[in-house]
Amino acid sequence: MTFTGPMQALFSDLPVIEPRRSSGQAVIIALGGEQRSTLCVLRDGRAELLGEFGNLRDPNSFRLFNEAVNGQICAAAGRPVIIAHDLHPAYLSTQLAGRLAARRCAVQHHHAHVAAVLAEHQCDKRVVGLACDGSGLGNDGAVWGCEVLACHRDRWWRVGHLEYVPLVGGDAAALETWRPAAALLRAAEGPAWRQRFPAFVPDANHDRDNGRRLWPAAPMPHPSEVGPPGAGARSCPDRAALDLFERVVSMGVNAPLTSSLGRVFDGAAYLLGLCALNRVQAEAAIALESAADAHPGAVDPLPCELRSRDGKLLMRVAPAMVALSAGRRRGEPVGLLAARLHETLARLLSDAAVAACRDVGANVVALSGGCFANRRLRERTAALLESAGLRVLLPRLASTGDAGLALGQAYVTWWRVQRSAKRRREVVHVSGGAGSHS
Incomplete structure (x- = not known):
């Protein structure tokens, strides 16, 4: 697809996952946040970050964003699609995700910020992330914005934060x-x-x-x-x-x-x-x-x-x-x-x-x-x-702000898919082993 206007690619084919690790099947479309919105499409172990669409509260920006999401779903050409999105239920990107006929994966806002940096640097080890911004919905319902997180792949936990x-x-x-x-x-x-x-x-x-x-x-x-x-x-x-x-x-x-x-x-x-x-x-x-x-x-x-x-x-x-x-x-x-x-x-x-x-x-x-x-x-x-x-x-290509969220969401979702697939293989292996002794 050729994007014009606010849908011009910021950059494309950003390496996120080593190709040999990619399943080559599901296409992940990450919808980002609500301000400075971007899309990230992750297929076959490589990511394309598209945008910026601006503030989705602007009707024209939301229309272009909606069209781009539907276009990427069509471009998946029948392959399974997973939609990654923010936790915040009031974000228009989250509401759009709920209307799409696809599997969904919610990613906490500040985890996505840190994960975007890990994706760029191909970092596959436990790190401490400092995620500092204006706002993002936290797991406790508070408005987070200065977080100390421990992160590894799709897993994370909150180690510290600014006083409420x-x-x-x-x-x-x-x-x-x-x-x-x-x-x-x-x-x-x-x-x-x-x-x-x-x-x-x-x-x-x-x-x-x-x-x-x-x-x-x-x-x-x-x-x-x-x-x-x-x-x-x-x-x-x-x-x-x-x-x-x-x-x-x-x-x-x-x-x-x-x-x-x-x-x-x-x-x-x-x-x-x-x-x-x-x-x-x-x-x-x-x-x-x-x-x-x-x-x-x-x-x-x-x-x-x-x-x-x-x-x-x-x-x-x-x-x-x-x-x-x-x-x-x-x-x-x-x-x-x-x-x-x-x-x-x-x-x-x-x-x-x-x-x-x-x-x-x-x-x-x-x-x-x-x-x-x-x-x-x-x-x-x-x-x-x-x-x-x-x-x-530090971020190098993707934005340190909300324009980088989609990349982090796609990265986290990819690892969740891999972990889920690994569990299924282990269940099949155990079941097969048990059956051979019956």
């Missing part, structure tokens, strides 16, 4: 950066958090009028479009909004728990006066990285904690948010504070990965997820891991 904070307002917390800022301060300070919260963040580029004009308060319900873009977004909360925030947290209503590193960047950007509204994806994180780059020298980290709780590593970054707020009030340079936060996160992540490697018996760490598009965070974390004697794997 409430994502007040749900999807609105990814747009209005004051929400994660408030949640992180509250996690550190308790009821006294409002004393640390800025009464106003001067930011001419993110005033409330611009926010209403440019950003929706929630994702567009597809296929219908309701209301003008930008209705309801708030760049700076008033006293009533903060009172409501506190009540919502106390009641636990519309406040799912999250371990998202993306929201940490958002909250920090708000506290430093860099970005009040994410008008485009990752705008706050980009602003924070740019501010840090203005201070290229070595810096000291901010306070943070790495502890063990219930058998898992727990990373606490909320104390760093308190230090950021205090530093800003003292008039410390924004670039210095942003650089110190990056140093804090790099050290916290690398320390967690080193501890995880020791616990699970690994010496390789894979970095993936949209947060590692941040060059400063990626390079500093990798350098710290390498100085600890660990091998670091």
Whole structure:
């Protein structure tokens, strides 16, 4: 097939599985996530990653995506098809998978991020994966986003994560950066958090009028479009909004728990006066990285904690948010504070990965997820891991963000198929052996 427009191939024939291991039968079509969507088609041990289709909440993007999926099913020419997809039931890609007449394989979001790196590097050993992004549905129903995973082929388990904070307002917390800022301060300070919260963040580029004009308060319900873009977004909360925030947290209503590193960047950007509204994806994180780059020298980290709780590593970054707020009030340079936060996160992540490697018996760490598009965070974390004697794997061809999810899903699904086939062969062998003695 020849794809045009948004369906042009990013790259093709990416080696994923050694050809001699391929069954040469089932075709795996992985549907990726929902934003920056791609398809990965894995047949005969080789993968083709197709896209990007953009945000599937856009009706035209979803139509092209749907057509491409059906086209790949037809191209399988009668061979068995397995559809790999994300766990999140609200993703349109997941809903599409449920309507297709094919076997399905659900893959956890952050496992797929790490698996994409393993696929690129042909890594067939146990590794520790650092998967850091904005959001992905976790096995416990929380919104994951800063995960320490032990992975081998299709198997994985959670070794550690960023401390949970409430994502007040749900999807609105990814747009209005004051929400994660408030949640992180509250996690550190308790009821006294409002004393640390800025009464106003001067930011001419993110005033409330611009926010209403440019950003929706929630994702567009597809296929219908309701209301003008930008209705309801708030760049700076008033006293009533903060009172409501506190009540919502106390009641636990519309406040799912999250371990998202993306929201940490958002909250920090708000506290430093860099970005009040994410008008485009990752705008706050980009602003924070740019501010840090203005201070290229070595810096000291901010306070943070790495502890063990219930058998898992727990990373606490909320104390760093308190230090950021205090530093800003003292008039410390924004670039210095942003650089110190990056140093804090790099050290916290690398320390967690080193501890995880020791616990699970690994010496390789894979970095993936949209947060590692941040060059400063990626390079500093990798350098710290390498100085600890660990091998670091980074994405090379596939995206470190959600555009790489489909590759990871296809890789995991392939290994599940192989493991299932091996079990069937073992059952046949045992049954045959038992029959010969009857």
